[in-house]
Amino acid sequence: MKIQKEKQNRYEIRFSGSGGQGLITAAVVFAEAVGVYDGKYVCQTQSYGPEARGGKSKAEVVISDQPIDYPKALELDLLLAMNQAACDAYFFDIKANGLLVVDSSLVEQYPTSRIITIPFTQIAKEEIGRELVANMVALGTIGFLCGRVDLANLEKALLARVPKGTEEMNSRALQRGIEEAQKIDVQGLPRAVMSEDDDL
Amino acid sequence: MKIQKEKQNRYEIRFSGSGGQGLITAAVVFAEAVGVYDGKYVCQTQSYGPEARGGKSKAEVVISDQPIDYPKALELDLLLAMNQAACDAYFFDIKANGLLVVDSSLVEQYPTSRIITIPFTQIAKEEIGRELVANMVALGTIGFLCGRVDLANLEKALLARVPKGTEEMNSRALQRGIEEAQKIDVQGLPRAVMSEDDDL
Numbered sequence: 111m112k113i114q115k116e117k118q119n120r121y122e123i124r125f126s127g128s129g130g131q132g133l134i135t136a137a138v139v140f141a142e143a144v145g146v147y148d149g150k151y152v153c154q155t156q157s158y159g160p161e162a163r164g165g166k167s168k169a170e171v172v173i174s175d176q177p178i179d180y181p182k183a184l185e186l187d188l189l190l191a192m193n194q195a196a197c198d199a200y201f202f203d204i205k206a207n208g209l210l211v212v213d214s215s216l217v218e219q220y221p222t223s224r225i226i227t228i229p230f231t232q233i234a235k236e237e238i239g240r241e242l243v244a245n246m247v248a249l250g251t252i253g254f255l256c257g258r259v260d261l262a263n264l265e266k267a268l269l270a271r272v273p274k275g276t277e278e279m280n281s282r283a284l285q286r287g288i289e290e291a292q293k294i295d296v297q298g299l300p301r302a303v304m305s306e307d308d309d310l
Numbered sequence: 311m312k313i314q315k316e317k318q319n320r321y322e323i324r325f326s327g328s329g330g331q332g333l334i335t336a337a338v339v340f341a342e343a344v345g346v347y348d349g350k351y352v353c354q355t356q357s358y359g360p361e362a363r364g365g366k367s368k369a370e371v372v373i374s375d376q377p378i379d380y381p382k383a384l385e386l387d388l389l390l391a392m393n394q395a396a397c398d399a400y401f402f403d404i405k406a407n408g409l410l411v412v413d414s415s416l417v418e419q420y421p422t423s424r425i426i427t428i429p430f431t432q433i434a435k436e437e438i439g440r441e442l443v444a445n446m447v448a449l450g451t452i453g454f455l456c457g458r459v460d461l462a463n464l465e466k467a468l469l470a471r472v473p474k475g476t477e478e479m480n481s482r483a484l485q486r487g488i489e490e491a492q493k494i495d496v497q498g499l500p501r502a503v504m505s506e507d508d509d510l
Contacts, residue, residue, distance in 0.1 A: 138334055
């Protein structure tokens with residue numbers, strides 16, 4: 111599976127948090143930027159089971175250079191966790207040296223030192239004036255960090271989907287998220303300890 | 311595969327048309343009604359490839375009594391086509407005696423006599439006053455015809471997702487779609503001719 115994933119250049123992202131935080135919207139905008147504007151293969155998926163009532167919400171995006179046979183995420187390259195429950199539940203789905211990005215306004219206990227913490231909700235509330243656009247601040251950060259989407263296309267996709275009259279606010283939120291990501295030294299993050307077996 | 315699908319009681323719907331017709335939103339509302347409110351297993355997927363620039367848009371929902379391994383639609387139980395291009399492209403993905411529902415305001419050439427035609431866009435424009443809610447008229451029709459979602463939960467999911475201030479309009483659109491569906495005699499539709507092999 112590992113060889114196949116590398117051959118396809120597959121990249122998996124999960125947006126997670128609470129219902130009402132706009133994670134599906136963020137994932138749909140991301141997928142449209144990559145699929146419609148960048149012209150790559152991308153699948154965007156929501157899966158619900160009886161546990162969906164528990165208040166956790168997740169939305170996944172899988173990007174590839176080739177047609178995607180299996181659209182669900184198997185091993186995350188990047189997990190966004192916008193609350194503690196999602197961080198706790200999904201942390202173990204990240205692959206070795208994948209990225210964990212959390213909203214430090216809402217997540218207090220960090221499961222690892224290999225973590226990127228940005229107060230998305232606080233930035234949205236205090237700087238943009240609307241807590242609701244925390245999802246777009248996070249989207250900007252994810253877009254920059256993953257390196258798999260043209261950031262101009264990400265903004266185009268966002269502008270095409272948000273309600274009329276909210277374009278500027280959402281666009282500012284996205285830009286603030288990109289700025290926050292630019293400050294991060296990803297190479298300087300602690301690396302997961304890997305056994306020799308992991309290289310096989 | 312047929313036996314496995316029947317055992318799982320799997321049901322597959324594709325919402326298709328043009329970008330901008332709100333098909334992803336309709337599919338997400340449907341999936342949330344089934345997954346969050348009805349508490350069943352459901353996957354909702356958007357897949358994009360380099361052909362996504364062509365103006366066709368599609369969103370899929372797969373419902374099952376059991377966890378869903380493969381979230382893409384394989385053989386449609388129901389296809390909604392909101393324009394001619396989508397009707398032409400996806401008609402062949404419907405299984406024998408599955409349902410084809412088209413927006414007769416926008417689809418002129420019907421590929422089969424086994425078809426349900428409702429002018430969703432015209433109803434939205436002339437009766438609700440906003441062409442944009444044609445997706446919710448269609449959602450009401452699909453919800454009723456598929457028989458797989460509690461219609462009160464469909465409205466709850468819709469109200470939780472549409473922009474504030476548009477709740478009543480969207481709710482009226484949904485109800486109009488349900489009313490249109492109630493007029494349809496599904497059992498009276500022509501049935502696909504099946505060879506004896508199909509029963510094996």
